[in-house]
Amino acid sequence: MASTAAPTKEELVRRTAELVPLLRKTAVDADENRILPDEVIEAMTEAGIPKMRVPARFGGYESDVNTVVEVLAEVGRGDGSASWVASVWAISTWMMGLFPDEVQEEVFSTPDVRITGILSPTAIGVPTEGGILLNGKWSFNSGARQSHWNANAAMLAHPGGEHEPIMVAVPLSDLRIVDDWHTSGLRGTGSITTIAEDVFVPQARVLSMGPVLAGQHPAQLNASSRIHRAPFMPTACTTISAPAVGLARAAREAFLERLPGRKITYTDYDNQSEAPLTHLQVAEAKICADEAEFHAFDAANLLDAKATQPWTVEDRALVRLHLGAVCRRAKEAVDILNTASGGSSLYSTVPIQRIARDIQAINLHAILHPNTNLELYGRIACGLGPNTPYI
Secondary structure, three states, X not given: OOOOOOOOHHHHHHHHHHHHHHHHHHHHHHHHHOOOOHHHHHHHHHHOHHHOOOOHHHOOOOOOHHHHHHHHHHHHHHOHHHHHHXXXXXXXXXXXXXXXXXXXXXXXXXXXXXXXXXXOOOEEEEEEOOEEEEEEEEEEEOOHHHOOEEEEEEEEXXXXXOEEEEEEEEEHHHOEEXXXXXXXXXXXXXXXXXXXXXXXXXXXXXXXXXXHHOOOOOOOOOOOOOHHHOOHHHHXXXXXXXXXXXXXXXXXXXXXXXXXXXXXXXXXXXXXXXXXXXXXXXXXXXXXXXXXXXXXXXXXXXXXXXXXXXXXXXXXXXXXXXXXXXXXXXXHHHHHHHHOOOHHHHOOOOHHHHHHHHHHHHHHOOOOOHHHHHHHHHHHHOOOOOXXXXX
């Protein structure tokens, strides 16, 4: 397929900013129905958001990480669930660009293909003629019902009894869906469970995880692509920090939009905007949100600057540290403004309560959890080895 000229960062951000009113309008429906509305999927597709990490030879943009983070943060300014799904698309689409060329030809032959994925190896593959038979399940499969392919982790059971972590490319149509996404936050992501029951996966669609984490993959036609020479976990972690940045932006805008004319009940403040406490809260939330953005874009700029250079273990841990700081500071910003929003903010039509639930959900994610990420960096800085291969 012929490459197409990729839009600039400014153009992609402009297109995304124009989606924010629609995202805010549909966020309540997405939250209540536990899935993104079709019009949101269509609008993000029309804006080119799923193409940011598609290989250029398939008409994708191969956008740099700084662009990806800014665009996804803008989506999050409209709806955290939409940003989360778009972030998972970005990571999984990038991941698909590491598979053998013939697999990419198959996957990217679908116009405007949407790819989601799971990093937890909660399925087992058993070798069979021409590939593997896959059994198991993946929970938290974000956007699965509205995607075409899954790039999922699994364990390959070798005849000698040892197990090897792998990635598999599987059409969603091969998996059974269990609609179990009944949660308090990120409800609109539709992160349901998918189950593989004796699913045959051709050998070409099985990718050994060890070499991928070490920066080696079988793709040939993408071998010189700058984005596909970047390390796996730093790329994934930086990408998934963007929804938190967007939610901090959303909280500030949602709070200030409701502020005019609001009073502080049981006080003599007829206008909340005149209270010194409010001034302090808005300023403190701004500091936290700005710190979250600093960490997100510092990680993005590090990836863009040295994507093709060697990475030390501490470099990789630093990205995890940035990710933890993004999530912690963004949550602090949201919590401050949520606390200042009054009892009426409990209504489901008031955005701040949904924003608070979404940022809480992000902070509970195993890879994004602030304490886990800070500990990882700290132990490496103190001379110990990492206690995880996901670095």
